[in-house]
Amino acid sequence: MSDIKKVVLAYSGGLDTSVILKWLQDVYDCEVVTFTADIGQGEELEPARAKATAAGIKEIYIDDLREEFARDFVFPMFRANTIYEGEYLLGTSIARPLIAKRLIEIANETGADAVSHGATGKGNDQVRFELGAYALRPDIKIIAPWREWDLNSRQKLLDYAEQHGIAVEMKKGKTSPYSMDANSLHISYEGRILENPWTEPEEDMWRWSVSPENAPDQATYVELSYQNGDIVAIDDVPHTPHQVMEKLNKIAGANGVGRLDIVENRYVGMKSRGCYETPAGTVMLKAHRAIESLTLDREVAHLKDELMPRYASLIYNGYWWSPERAMLQTMINASQVNVNGKVRVKLYKGNVIVVGRASGTNSLFDENIATFEEDGGAYNQKDAEGFIKLNALRMRIAAKKGR
Numbered sequence: 345m346s347d348i349k350k351v352v353l354a355y356s357g358g359l360d361t362s363v364i365l366k367w368l369q370d371v372y373d374c375e376v377v378t379f380t381a382d383i384g385q386g387e388e389l390e391p392a393r394a395k396a397t398a399a400g401i402k403e404i405y406i407d408d409l410r411e412e413f414a415r416d417f418v419f420p421m422f423r424a425n426t427i428y429e430g431e432y433l434l435g436t437s438i439a440r441p442l443i444a445k446r447l448i449e450i451a452n453e454t455g456a457d458a459v460s461h462g463a464t465g466k467g468n469d470q471v472r473f474e475l476g477a478y479a480l481r482p483d484i485k486i487i488a489p490w491r492e493w494d495l496n497s498r499q500k501l502l503d504y505a506e507q508h509g510i511a512v513e514m515k516k517g518k519t520s521p522y523s524m525d526a527n528s529l530h531i532s533y534e535g536r537i538l539e540n541p542w543t544e545p546e547e548d549m550w551r552w553s554v555s556p557e558n559a560p561d562q563a564t565y566v567e568l569s570y571q572n573g574d575i576v577a578i579d580d581v582p583h584t585p586h587q588v589m590e591k592l593n594k595i596a597g598a599n600g601v602g603r604l605d606i607v608e609n610r611y612v613g614m615k616s617r618g619c620y621e622t623p624a625g626t627v628m629l630k631a632h633r634a635i636e637s638l639t640l641d642r643e644v645a646h647l648k649d650e651l652m653p654r655y656a657s658l659i660y661n662g663y664w665w666s667p668e669r670a671m672l673q674t675m676i677n678a679s680q681v682n683v684n685g686k687v688r689v690k691l692y693k694g695n696v697i698v699v700g701r702a703s704g705t706n707s708l709f710d711e712n713i714a715t716f717e718e719d720g721g722a723y724n725q726k727d728a729e730g731f732i733k734l735n736a737l738r739m740r741i742a743a744k745k746g747r
Contacts, residue, residue, distance in 0.1 A: 350375040350456040352447055357392030360462035362510045363501050364489050365399050377403040377454050383413045384528025405450055414585035417442055418529050422628050423573040424676045428656045431606050433625040435530025441664035444476025458485035465491040468611050472662035479665035528589045530622040541617045552597040552621045556694030559600035563692040570635045573680030589624040596623035599691040611661040627696050631687040634698040638707045639682045682706045
């Protein structure tokens with residue numbers, strides 16, 4: 345790696361990447377280009393520019409990727425009702441392919457030899473960033489400082505930052521802050537007391553949501569309009585994908601919706617405890633399944649449910665840019681052509697309750713057939729007898745043989 349002259353660093357301006365910036369300059373003696381992505385984390389990004397400038401960086405990229413993130417990554421993922429291990433809405437996972445894509449674009453624009461990231465050698469993000477980078481530029485070189493240096497703890501990073509005059513936000517004495525990651529889909533929290541799976545999270549840790557106990561005593565109703573499987577309006581007011589997520593985060597978070605505390609299986613082999621806030625995503629998943637319940641054929645819906653865990657694993661493990669994910673996405677998108685209509689949800693003290701759904705001509709629900717009242721001959725109940733006997737035939741034969 346001694347031939348590296350220029351590297352593009354995924355730079356947040358936080359503790360890890362601020363230390364990495366200085367470390368790259370000292371250890372690799374190369375030019376560093378910083379790239380900071382605005383993907384809806386809700387933080388002012390100009391301090392990152394100021395810190396990079398103070399470190400002598402000449403090429404600084406700060407890109408507003410909020411709409412691209414929502415439109416091209418989050419919304420396609422939710423068309424599949426994607427959830428990992430039955431709970432996790434993949435808020436961190438789905439942001440990584442976009443960051444990898446932009447890292448490679450900037451490397452190509454600036455003539456950089458390598459890209460660098462702040463993911464640790466124990467986590468999933470190193471895999472996600474690097475699989476994406478290699479898929480988009482096979483000859484790219486990657487510098488992963490956490491796999492090279494001896495700064496193998498948060499405290500050592502804090503000490504390094506203090507020694508080199510690097511400002512660190514949220515520093516509380518000698519206690520390291522939570523490891524946090526935020527975008528317009530979620531905030532994640534790891535480290536500190538969360539490393540003990542028995543310990544309840546501190547209430548003041550949460551940023552986007554009130555506790556269900558402190559949520560309003562009156563329910564909030566929201567009406568979501570769908571077109572081709574995507575939310576296009578809230579309460580009949582058109583919204584872009586990012587605006588949808590931004591508004592639902594506020595409404596749902598104010599009603600205590602979206603908190604999650606899980607132990608998940610990382611791709612690298614270990615179990616990890618994390619806490620997540622995903623207010624908008626929690627509503628989106630519930631509502632999307634509701635509109636699909638009206639508009640999807642039974643076997644199409646069941647096939648989607650069978651394939652979803654594989655699709656979720658591909659995203660979680662970093663294979664967004666793989667041919668198999670692209671193939672699945674084509675199928676998923678094709679299933680959404682008739683997923684149009686409206687869903688009404690009630691948000692109350694941490695709960696998302698579907699209370700109405702409508703889809704007009706796209707609905708496969710036939711009230712005349714489903715009714716418990718007279719159906720005018722739309723369904724002949726006598727037909728069920730033959731259906732049952734044919735489906736029972738193999739079991740009846742086996743039973744007669746004593747098997």
